[in-house]
Amino acid sequence: MKRRSTSSEARGPRLARQRVAAEAARLLALHGGDLPEARRKAAAKLGIRDPASLPGREDILEALHAHQRLFGGAATDHLARLRRAALEAMDFFAAFGPRLAGPVLDGSAGASDPVQLHLHSDDPDAVARLLADRGAPADQSTRRLRLAGGETATLPCWELLADGLPFELWVLPAQAARHPPRDPLGEGPMPRAGRAALARLLDAGA
Numbered sequence: 001m002k003r004r005s006t007s008s009e010a011r012g013p014r015l016a017r018q019r020v021a022a023e024a025a026r027l028l029a030l031h032g033g034d035l036p037e038a039r040r041k042a043a044a045k046l047g048i049r050d051p052a053s054l055p056g057r058e059d060i061l062e063a064l065h066a067h068q069r070l071f072g073g074a075a076t077d078h079l080a081r082l083r084r085a086a087l088e089a090m091d092f093f094a095a096f097g098p099r100l101a102g103p104v105l106d107g108s109a110g111a112s113d114p115v116q117l118h119l120h121s122d123d124p125d126a127v128a129r130l131l132a133d134r135g136a137p138a139d140q141s142t143r144r145l146r147l148a149g150g151e152t153a154t155l156p157c158w159e160l161l162a163d164g165l166p167f168e169l170w171v172l173p174a175q176a177a178r179h180p181p182r183d184p185l186g187e188g189p190m191p192r193a194g195r196a197a198l199a200r201l202l203d204a205g206a
Helices: 007-031 035-046 058-072 075-092 124-133 195-203
Strands: 099-101 115-121 140-146 152-162 165-170
Touching: 007 035, 007 058, 058 115, 075 099, 075 115, 075 165, 075 195, 124 152, 124 165, 140 165
Parallel strands: 115 165
Antiparallel strands: 099 115, 140 152, 152 165
């Protein structure tokens, strides 16, 4: 006969998720970084390995916002500055269908987190040529991302400073403008925002 789960058993994963979310929020508030990495570090610190006990994106962001309300934080003005800089950069890179992603979009950005823009082109050198033409020095690196179809791709990424703020320009295939990559937290498409959505976010003071 199959044993029914008790209420205490049901509470176990939920409490674990809350603990991991709270620790991930603390790490983000102190050090910045992205949500998947903060979740991984928090779970490792707490010794939690069961996937059912890991919080999702909204759980971590809710815990982060609660942490910021409780302990304060100098992130609000800096976040607004990063988002305004992202908006200007999206105008500059308009030909590449830019999308804002990462900590600056979800509000978890710390003092050293870059503005992460996804640019879209089937010519991976197109962004490099534009930067060279404008005399914008940038360092090339790579990033790994799971695309909409499930395949993992190694993408060119350009890192630079603009007005003293760090930027990462990820170059994705053109079709990724319409089909967002997968969320590293495993919850469907990665949250991203186009220019209009980011402008509304700024107007709302979020």
